[in-house]
Amino acid sequence: MPAPRHPASRSGNMDDRDAGIPGLDEARTLARDLLATTQQECPGWNPPPFTPDLYARVLDIAVLRVDEAGPWDAMYIPLQAKPRIILNTRNASAGRVNFSLAHEIAHSLLDPAPSGTRYFRARTDYYDGSVATHKLERACDEIAAELLMPGLWFREAISRRGVCAQAVPVIAGDFGVSLEAAAARIVETAESPCAVGFFHHTDPGGRITSPPSASRAWPVSEEESGSCWRTRRVFHGTGFPWRFRTAQPVAADSVLMTTALTGRPGSAVEAFRLGRTWVALRVTTAAVGASAGRAPRAVIGAFSPAQ
């Protein structure tokens, strides 16, 4: 199958106004309706995970998986006879493929009368940049999140696992989503203000690098390794008023650094400089991809106000 040639999220005719694109509440309702229909049609279903292939089957959409070079993740083709979704599994985690499938299913919900419009989902900034496209893609992401991590089940998972760094991979695994998708959902669902972030080892140019092997004597200073651990991405809940900067260095005496060096989870109350203020935060940490003799690939930090 040829890779999409069109450098936009969709081709075909669509007005640049956002007419007809639902707001987020309406998007969530569409997702809940599909969930309810799927539960009715599949009485033995016992999620999580909320397998998106099942939603596609209920909607009579064919799902094809291909392994292709190229920057695209997924495509929705609303054929009259039988609509289809094509997923590119090359270098994509199972969680990412699930989210891409749920996102394309969302396009089918928002474009139920086949208009000939095709939708692409890409890894890089592949979209046409219009307000309408942004609103449409945002609505599809919201529907995808609600399909894979419905509020009722997700709140229950959070109250069982707690809002802490170690819960992030567990919840992501239970719901079949990426760590980042789980983190984004945790901060927006948690009852008290929190933030969940990912910290990576980078070189001075900000590129993510492999940390020095754990067989070396620890700690390796930043000067020595020419690199350090930094914020890559932090998801902030609505009630969490401060912001971590991207590429903000992790302090040498932070529990985040201890986890980066040892691979072991940790917790502490620490002061973080966020914007212009120092804020006391309760922080829990967990390593991603740590194994004997190998430093973690990333560190997850979960943050809440200390008082």
Ligand SMILES: [Zn+2]
């Ligand atoms: Zn899309």
